[in-house]
Amino acid sequence: MRIEILKQLNEAKRARRAAILVTDLATGEDRLALEGEALDGVSTDALNKAFLSGKSGLVEEGGKSFFLNVHVPPPRIVVIGAVHISQALAAMAPVAGFDLEIIDPRTAFATPERFAGVKLTADWPEDVLKESPLDAFTALVAVTHDPKIDDYPLVSALKTGCFYIGALGSRKTHAKRVERLKEAGCTDAQIARISAPIGLDIGASTPGEIAVAILGDIIQALRKRAIGAGA
Amino acid sequence: MNDIAGFDDPLLIAEGWKNEGRDVALATVIETWGSAPRPVGSHLVIDGEGNFHGSVSGGCVEGAVITEAMDVIGSGSSRMLEFGVADETAWRVGLSCGGRIRVYVEKVA
Structure with a gap:
């Protein structure tokens, strides 16, 4: 493995970008494919399949054997x-393999007692997200119902291209939200990415x-994301 | 899938060791059959002195991989290793879990 490739791979990992290290097992030649990029000799199909599943493995193409080592940010x-x-989402997310953090400036809600062991910040989203910004491998779930709290992170998520953006609220609430997001400069195509009413339609009733x-909605968005469409 | 790991990520350590001027080899699990302790894509990083970090099997075959890695560092040419209970060498360096693994060892140059 060339040190330059190793450095590029580590750089991609630090930047939370998905990358595949492709090694030609006959020659030892290695190359790096970032998500959405093409690579000579290996089909885009094979690369995309690996990006979506996150699974490393061998592929045979054009009589050659390649090892695809997939590095997808957590x-x-x-x-x-x-x-x-x-509270319920915080308990389930780690089981499905997701890191989770909660932001709510309302100190009556954001108490350590209600969220033991959860990363919780009782501050405004605009302040918290400045410190740790959203990215393509982040799902944004807005559930306060309060435009003062929800709108900023929603706009930020749409502009960043988070793989999942969901907002709680009735159709009526969402219609008003759409108007506000348009005023904030979001396009119709961006706004259409918001899952609202939030979550898969399974008739969910309790919190x-x-x-x-x-969570099911988030997993679907991650595993079926469009690769190469650009964020 | 390799998660972004912190300071103990073998790939970060490999880069760090190279920057310190050490000779470095990287071993990667390429294929597994049956119950293998470490998933495909797992790494073990080895330096010219035999220092190592990470794992390809959870301890069963690391010793043998390290020995081979020192040879790879010396010769510069990559090697494919295979370990499993069906193998003659299994009695010495087999996988107690009954699985089989293929490990690719290459020099970082």
């Missing part, structure tokens, strides 16, 4: 709102069930 979920649904619906 997906994380940022929840805006320290509400009942967030725990809604959390399941949201």
Whole structure:
């Protein structure tokens, strides 16, 4: 392995970008493919399949044997709102392999007692996200119902190209939200990416069930994301 | 899948060791059959003195991989290793779990 390739790979990992190290096992030649980029000799299909599954393995193409070592950043979920649904989501997310953190400036909600062992910040999203910005491998879940708290992170998530963006609220609430987001400069195509009403349509009723619906929605968005479409 | 790891990521350590001027080899699990302790893509990084970090098997075959890695550092040419219970060498360096693994060892140059 060439040291330059190793450095590029480590750089991609630090920047939380998905990358595949492709090694030609006959010659030892190694190359790096970033998500959405093409690579000579290896089909885009094979690369995309590996990016989506996150699984490393061998592929045979054009009579050659390549090893694809897939490096996908650990997906994380940022929840805006320290509400009942967030408590259930915080318990389930780690089981499914997601890092999770909760942001809510309302100190009555964001108490350590209600969220033992969870990364919780009782501050405004605009301040917290300045410190640790959203990225393509972050899911943004806005569940406060309060435009003053939810809108900034939603706009930020749309502009960043988070792989999942969901917002709690009835259709009526969401219609008003759409108007505000348009005023904030979001395009229709961007706004259409918001999952609202939030979560898979499984008839979820309790906070725990809604959390399941949201988590399923997030997993679907991660594993079926469009590669190469650009964020 | 290799998660972004912190300071103990073998790939970061490999880069760090190279920067210190050490000779470095990288071993990678390429293929597994049956119950293998470490997933495909796992790394073990080895330097010219036999120092190592990471794992390809959870301890069963690391000793043998390190020996081969020192040879790879010397010769500069990559090697494919295979370990498993069906192998003659299994009695010395087999996988107690009953699986088989293929490990690619290359020099970082």
